[in-house]
Amino acid sequence: MAEQEVPIDIHASKLLDWLITRRHIAKDYQLHLNKIREKILEAIQDMPAHPKITQLLAGTQLNYFNCKQIVEILKETEADSKNIFGYYSSKRVKDWQEIVKLYEKDDVYLAEAASQLHRNVNFEVPTIRKQLNKFQSNGEDYMRKAADCANQANKLKAEYHTFADKLGIKGDDIHIEFQNLIQNLPKYMDEVIQELPKLSEAREYYLEFLKFIDKRENVECLPCLKYLITKGNTTVYEYKNGVAPTTIEENVTHYNEPSEVQYDDQEIDFGDDAIDIGHDTDSSSPSNGNGDFVHVEKEECLDEGEINWDIEAVEISPGDSLQDKSETCHIARGTDALTLLEYPMTRNNLINELHEVSI
Known part of the structure; x- marks a missing residue:
């Protein structure tokens, strides 16, 4: 194995500093990244209706690898703009190809990838792991509560039928049974x-x-x-x-x-009027x-x-x-x-x- 192919171990938090000290990237890489961000904001204003592109734009901030995916998609959607020399006359393709070239110039994409890796390892992954543990704990609590609710429901159902038996009804349709x-x-x-x-x-x-x-x-x-x-x-x-x-x-x-x-x-x-005893009550x-x-x-x-003399003493x-x-x-x-x-x-x-x- 050649010497340049021998793998080396670099701590993720020190990867960006290692790239700068080994002069793989320039110290002012952030200025180049800011210019690339501006071009990306301009380029996304004119994008074709494509489900994959929509999915990429709906995610987090675009990076170098996302831009390469967009270029490959545009080569399919803008295939009609390809000339006999193999170049694309579409402004969309040209803009995104320029963005990819700016990333690859002076290996700016390495600085972006190192920063993203450091952020993921030190912040994103621990946060996700913490949320996962919390969700698992909540899931166990919810399962336990669901079991308790089921037991309580069975208990209340048994009490309901017991009370229904005391009332002499089945409890299927209490309205009709009552x-x-x-x-x-x-x-x-x-x-x-x-x-x-x-x-x-x-x-x-x-x-x-x-x-x-x-x-x-x-x-x-x-x-x-x-x-x-x-x-x-x-x-x-x-x-x-x-x-x-x-x-x-x-x-x-x-x-x-x-x-x-x-x-x-x-x-x-x-109403509340007095009753006239003299009238016929057969009405x-x-x-x-x-x-x-x-x-x-x-x-x-x-x-x-008429007079009724058969008056019974009460x-x-x-x-x-x-x-x-x-x-x-x-x-x-x-x-x-x-x-x-x-x-x-x-x-x-x-x-x-x-x-x-x-x-």
């Missing part, structure tokens, strides 16, 4: 009312206990439970007034098709604007001028509001039309009383 549950509420309430008489002995025992503690006989306890055991799941109107309503205006909610609720245009809206029933009303007639109201508990004795039609509307188990206040009272007697 509608079905609402439709089954009357049956469930009937079952509750049938089971309440079993608590009569417990209530009596609790009542005797209170009498013994208070040292008095007139003790009232668990009134809602007592009423439901004796009278059943009546309307709130009957619970408050002691008289069963003759007409119940029930607000019907359309669970399946809430947007298609139809209103009867023939109904008369009496169209009033609507308060809150929805359709279903009228459940327990008995026919008295016709005008015992009214203390605290209940008294009705006018001359009133023969009892209409339950709004919350009074609800049953005791449907009305939240009385239902909560029952729950509280059940808790009280269970302690």
Whole structure:
């Protein structure tokens, strides 16, 4: 091997200084590089539409090797400008060929390559390695978080199905399943009312206990439970007034098709006006604007001028509001039309009383 071909080891950070001291490049190489940069800025203003050239121009600052690639591409795009002597008459080719020659003059391209190598080794590569380690660490963290989220999702899904089982639904379509549950509420309430008489002995025992503690006989306890055991799941109107309503205006909610609720245009809206008992109540029933009303007639109201002597005595508990004795039609509307188990206040009272007697 010839002496000039023997490889030597030069530290990357000292390569540029070595080239200058060995006089491979001039000390004022930076001035030549600045002139070349100016010519490159002028040349890139007039470039053909070529994907490879666009890719090169979209990258970082052009260097000597990029300029050589551009010259080779221009030889293809400007092939029509080649004359019989093998030279190109295109200004684009001439400009870039001149740039390459300026790079090769006094080996200026070596100084640029040495500077780029020093920058890559000391700055770019460590930065990229640092970012790579950070991305790998973040990737591991994200994978761990993804696994935790998956476990949490499975846990929440299991809790969801457990809660759905407690509600008696599958959880596939809770909207429809809840509608079905609402439709089954009357049956469930009937079952509750049938089971309440079993608590009569417990209530009596609790009542005797209170009498013994208070040292008095007139003790009232668990009134809602007592009423439901004796009278059943009546309307709130009957619970408050002691008289069963003759007409119940029930607000019907359309669970399946809430947007298609139809209103009867023939109904008369009496608003908050007083009810004239003397008129015939067989006419169209009033609507308060809150929805359709279903009228459940327990008995026919008295016709005008007729007297009904079959008046049944009704015992009214203390605290209940008294009705006018001359009133023969009892209409339950709004919350009074609800049953005791449907009305939240009385239902909560029952729950509280059940808790009280269970302690």
